[in-house]
Amino acid sequence: MRLELVPRATVSPAARLLAPIGALILSFALGGIIVALMGRSPLTALDIYVLQPLSDPWALQELVVKATPLVLIAVGLSFCFRASLWNIGAEGQYVVGAICGSALALATHGTEAGAWVLPAMLGLGILGGALWGLVPAFLRVRFGVSEILTSLMLVYVAELMLDYLVRGPWRDPKGFNFPQSVGFDTAATLPILGDGGRLHVGVLFALAAAAVAWVVMTRTLFGYRLRVTGDAPRAARFAGFDERRTALAVFAISGGLAGLAGIVEVSGQIGQLKPSISPGYGFTAITVAFLGRLHPLGILFAGLVMALTFIGGEAAQISLRLPFDLTKAFQGILLFCVLAADALVSYRIRLVRRGVLAGRAPA
Amino acid sequence: MIEMVPREGDRAAAAPPPLVSLRGITKRFGTLTANDHVDLDIHPGEIHALLGENGAGKSTLVKILYGLLEPSDGAILWQGEPVALQGPQQARALGIGMVFQHFSLFENLTVAENVAVAMPGDLPIAAITERIAAVGEEYGLVLDPGRFVWTLSAGERQRIEIVRCLLQNPRLLVLDEPTSVLTPQEAERLFVTLEKLAADGCAILYISHRLEEVRRLCRTATILRAGKVVATIDPRSVRAREIAALMVGVEIGEVKAVPGHAMGPERLVVKGLSLPPEEPHGQSLREVALGVRGGEVLGIAGVAGNGQGELFAALSGERLAAAADAVRIDGTAVGLLDVTSRRRLGAAFVPEERLGHGAVPDHRLGENALLSRHGTGGLVARGFILADAARKLAFRIVDTFDVRKEGPDPRARTLSGGNLQKFVVGREILREPAVLVVNQPTWGVDAGAATVIRQALVDLAARGSAVIVISQDLDELFEVADRIAVIHAGQVSEPRPTRELTREAVGLLMTGALDESALKAAEEAGVVHAS
Secondary structure: OEEEEEEOOOOOHHHHHHHHHHHHHHHHHHHHHHHHHOOOOHHHHHHHHHHHHHHOHHHHHHHHHHHHHHHHHHHHHHHHHHOOOOOOOHHHHHHHHHHHHHHHHHHOOOOOOOOOHHHHHHHHHHHHHHHHHHHHHHHHHHHOOOHHHHHHHHHHHHHHHHHHHHHOOOOOOOOOOOOOOOOOOHHHOOOEOOOOOOOEOHHHHHHHHHHHHHHHHHHEHHHHHHHHHHHOHHHHHHOOOOHHHHHHHHHHHHHHHHHHHHHHHHHHHHOOOOOOOOOOHHHHHHHHHHHOOOOHHHHHHHHHHHHHHHHHHHHHHHHOOOOHHHHHHHHHHHHHHHHHHHHHHHEEEEEEOOOOOOOOOOO | OOOEOOOOOHHHHHOOOOOEEEEEEEEEEOOEEEEEEEEEEEOOOOEEEEEEOOOOOHHHHHHHHOOOOOOOEEEEEEOOEEEOOOOHHHHHHHOEEEEOOOOOOOOOOEHHHHHHHHOOOOOOHHHHHHHHHHHHHHHOOOOOOOOEHHHOOHHHHHHHHHHHHHOOOOOEEEEEOHHHHOOHHHHHHHHHHHHHHHHOOOEEEEEEOOHHHHHHHOOEEEEEEOOEEEEEEOHHHOOHHHHHHHHHOOOOOOOOOOOOOOOOOEEEEEEEEEEOOOOOOOOOEEEEEEEEEOOOEEEEEOOOOOOHHHHHHHHHOOOOOOOHHHEEEOOEEOOOOOHHHHHHOOEEEEOOOOEOOOEOOOOEHHHHHHHHHOOOOOOEEOOEEOHHHHHHHHHHHHHHOOOOOOOOOOEHHHOOHHHHHHHHHHHHHOOOOOEEEEEOOOOOOOHHHHHHHHHHHHHHHHOOOEEEEEOOOHHHHHHHOOEEEEEEOOEEOOOEEHHHOOHHHHHHHHOOOOOHHHHHHHHHHOOOOOO
């Protein structure tokens, strides 16, 4: 007896839209079971994870701040994933973007450098992330190396590089030997939106990125090129869309946006370089991209949902003494549920009772 | 009038009872009824044809007979006893052997090893080699058991499949479109083998859409249309056109030549075009030279897998040549230009595969109009898609070529093969290209659509374009081409005027007799008219 996936003849558009929502509900249910097994009340956990952050104005702002890097990275990843190219290393591109932008902030530290510093930092962040992203793309088009492996492995290279910098050359001499850089000057810090809030200008970048991506994806020849490449690679070749150039372009775009997210987070949120500048945004953004159906508007929504798990996770650490690993496990459960829901929208499961071995006959 | 073969009566009284009978076989896939109450009797020693268009339900029926599909309704009687086939093993145990259209062979194993993996039990290779030789001797299936499969021609590969079946002593052998990959000479050898098998009492179910070979081989033919049996006939006593009409359901037209149009200068010139294979065991192109004039259709015949796909890729620019002047379009050297640049110079291309190559299956027709037309004006402005213009173009293609579809702008995969092919060909022809290269223009297309497409190709040439038709279908080439060349092992023979050629001569070239001395011998043997 075994299970078979049989393609559905027709797929209703409603089912496609409802699938991520069903996945959300299912993963909350699974999360509740795990919390119960750990001896806490699932209802209390739901309250702390979801309801309290959503009813507290401060936490709502925090939600948007946390969603910002997720949305920036996921929008970039959606370009890659549309074209069936798998950039798993956004975390590394985020880190390298943060390093490159910060290099300028640290170089101009304590000087009278003017308003040009911040835009130049953002530019360097984008450039750094894009170049880091182009490494796996280049290896793929030149030597046929799997971009999945190389982009992932480069994450660890980037993290170790950051670790070396903040413990070595960039360490704050007056920082009591803590592995961290000096705090950024005002000229190198992203301005806050409005008065006294938590929202910084980076939030607008995320909204702009989603809007531009939406136009590019639906209205331009470049977006069409990505969709054709992802849906039918041979047809893309027939259309004259060079597969190598496509790969380089989408890795540069997604790397650039991840790099922007990195420098935005460091300059708008953290204010200095530390060994840990991300709770795994680059990986969580993969879930965000799929939960948002690779659609910019969906990604905005999914970014907020995933940000909620971060904030709720922090609150649960404090009040329920649940480990932060639970949040990561929950994010993993969510990704699985999203992918499973996607698969079940297009396929149905059939139970095959007798063990027919098709032998040499094609099925 | 169609003369029906009597089901009962004198013949049935004299003949032994049927080996296998299908009674009311019905198979539904969702709302589609692929087989609708099909009745079929096959007697021992009979070569029974199953005729029908693509999509008529032949493959479904055969899969049911081989235990790969369960019928929704109906019964299979084996020597009068009802059987419920639980899978191919059980079908094989009863004595049913099957040769599929697409072979399932391991390229990197030898002939004997490929036979061994299909045999029950643990026979030593030496014993199998012996049995291959014995069966080969008896039925004229010449095979070298030690050869690696990747070195073999399609005809030889098919012989392995047949030998595999014969070693299990089948009482019914089913062949699905066996000649689609064979040269006429190879097909003739297959027929001799099948006749010998039938004479020894083996029943054969022969699936085809080619009338001529069915008339050559079979005395009974069951014709399927839209899942139903529309007639059971003696194919020798009914005219080919009437059989075709039964298969299609309407009388089909003939392609009309356009008389008296002038031949222009050469618009597509290929010289010294060589291309290494793209993948292991792939075909390379070797020193291809061709010239096609405006007003001319050049046919390129050949058995599948001899470099047709590679030639198409090199002409279209999907793969670039080594030198710029290997390919010229209207005098411009384009060997190093990509496919979009070649389109801008007036060339247009139709690949062999409709779904996934010539069109994106999940995209709507409007978007698919863009696929090959985005670079040639009118559909894209400053990087932005003019979606309305693209849809209008799609509608114009649909109107001009009578593309049947559901809904205003459906996804490509919802169209039938023939209608999608009309769309893909029409998309290129509406551009009035200077040069058109088409690979397998009517592969898997119903006869009605095939006629429309062939006529459009002939008409396009008459308006002054140079047209290359790469096809495995000799009848098609003789219908549309002014000159025919043959591609074999990556080499293309000197094109010869169609009127000087016979099918036999082209078939000889398809087996690789490329040099003039072989042709001369053929002329002397009378298969080629001296020019």
